Amino acid sequence: MTASSPANPAISIRDLVKRYAPAGGGEAKLALKGVSFDVPQGEIFGLLGPNGAGKSTLINIMAGLVRKTSGSVDIWGFDIDRDQRNAKRAIGIVPQEIVFDPFFTPYEVLENQAGLYGVVKHLRRSEELLRAVHLADKRDAYARSLSGGMKRRLLIAKALVHQPPVLVLDEPTAGVDVELRRQLWELVTEMNREGVTIVLTTHYLEEAEELCDRIAIINHGELIANKPTRELVGMAREKVLLLTLANPVVDLPSHPGFIRCQAVGEHGLEITYNKDKANAGELLSALQAQGFSVVDVTTKEADLEDVFVRLTASVAV
Ligand code: ADP
Ligand code: MG
Numbered sequence: 001m002t003a004s005s006p007a008n009p010a011i012s013i014r015d016l017v018k019r020y021a022p023a024g025g026g027e028a029k030l031a032l033k034g035v036s037f038d039v040p041q042g043e044i045f046g047l048l049g050p051n052g053a054g055k056s057t058l059i060n061i062m063a064g065l066v067r068k069t070s071g072s073v074d075i076w077g078f079d080i081d082r083d084q085r086n087a088k089r090a091i092g093i094v095p096q097e098i099v100f101d102p103f104f105t106p107y108e109v110l111e112n113q114a115g116l117y118g119v120v121k122h123l124r125r126s127e128e129l130l131r132a133v134h135l136a137d138k139r140d141a142y143a144r145s146l147s148g149g150m151k152r153r154l155l156i157a158k159a160l161v162h163q164p165p166v167l168v169l170d171e172p173t174a175g176v177d178v179e180l181r182r183q184l185w186e187l188v189t190e191m192n193r194e195g196v197t198i199v200l201t202t203h204y205l206e207e208a209e210e211l212c213d214r215i216a217i218i219n220h221g222e223l224i225a226n227k228p229t230r231e232l233v234g235m236a237r238e239k240v241l242l243l244t245l246a247n248p249v250v251d252l253p254s255h256p257g258f259i260r261c262q263a264v265g266e267h268g269l270e271i272t273y274n275k276d277k278a279n280a281g282e283l284l285s286a287l288q289a290q291g292f293s294v295v296d297v298t299t300k301e302a303d304l305e306d307v308f309v310r311l312t313a314s315v316a317v
Pocket of ligand 2: 055056057096170171
C-alpha cells in the first residue's frame with residue numbers, strides 16, 4: 001500500500017460527531033461530540049475510556065460499519081467518504097465481539113477473508129499469519145473448537161490478510177485471563193515492531209500504560225486527553241501535600257520541587273510536587289525555614305488511576 005508521506009498521520013480524525021437515532025421513541029444518543037485527534041505512523045496508540053465512552057463507535061466508523069453524523073476521518077491519507085476503497089484497504093479491524101462461522105478452519109477463515117479483499121493466491125500469507133499468531137498447529141481445526149484466546153488471535157490474523165499498514169483492536173483483552181492478555185500484548189508489540197501502526201481501545205489503564213506510546217482518553221463522547229504515555233504517567237508522579245497552618249496564609253511559599261501551590265481556605269495550603277524531585281520532609285523543612293508554621297499534614301498519592309478519574313471528572317490538570 002502506498003503510504004502518504006511518512007510525516008503524515010496514519011489516522012486523522014476531525015470534529016467527528018455520531019448521533020444514534022432514537023430507538024423506539026427514546027432520545028437520540030450523542031455518542032461522539034466532535035472528536036479530533038491524529039494517530040502518528042508507527043506508534044501503538046491507546047484509546048482509553050470507560051464503558052459507553054464511545055470507543056467502539058469511533059472504531060466502527062473507521063471500519064465503515066457505523067455511519068458518522070459529521071466530521072471527517074482519513075486513514076493513511078484516504079478520506080473514508082471520498083476514497084472509501086483505499087481507506088478500507090489501509091486498515092484491519094479486530095472487532096470487540098468475536099464472530100466466526102464455526103464450520104470453517106482457521107486456514108479457511110484466512111483464505112476466505114483474503115478472497116474477500118481480492119488478494120491473489122500467490123500473495124496470500126495464510127500460513128505465515130497462522131504462525132505469527134501461534135496457531136499453525138490449529139490450521140485445520142474447526143474454529144468452534146478453538147479457545148477464546150485462540151479465536152482472538154485468529155481474528156487478529158484475519159484483520160491482517162490484506163497487509164494493512166494500520167491495525168485496530170477494539171478491547172482485545174476484555175474478559176481474557178492474565179496469561180492470555182500477556183500473549184496478546186506480545187503479539188501486538190511484535191506486529192508493531194514489524195512496522196504496523198496499532199490502535200487499541202481498552203478500559204484498562206495498566207494495559208494502555210504498558211503497551212502504548214501515546215494515550216488518548218475519551219469520556220462521554222469527548223476527548224479529554226491525548227498525550228505521550230510518558231507525560232500522562234508523569235502526571236501520575238505527582239504527589240499532593242495538604243497542610244494546615246497556624247496562621248492565615250498571606251504569601252505562598254516557594255520551592256523548586258513545587259508543581260503547584262495554592263491556598264485552600266484561610267489556613268490551608270495544597271502543594272503538588274513531583275515525588276521524584278522532592279519529598280515531604282524536605283518540603284516541610286523548607287516551609288519552616290520560610291516562616292510557615294505547620295500544624296497538620298496529609299499527603300495524597302496520584303497514580304494513573306487518579307489522573308484518569310481527575311480527567312474524567314473534567315477537572316483541569
Ligand atoms: P464504548 O465502546 O466506549 O463502551 P460505545 O461506542 O459502544 O462505547 O457506546 C457509546 C454510547 O453510544 C453508549 O451510550 C451506547 O449506549 C451508545 N450506543 C452504541 N451503539 C448504539 C446504537 N447502535 N444505537 C444507539 N446507541 C448506541
Ligand atoms: Mg466498546
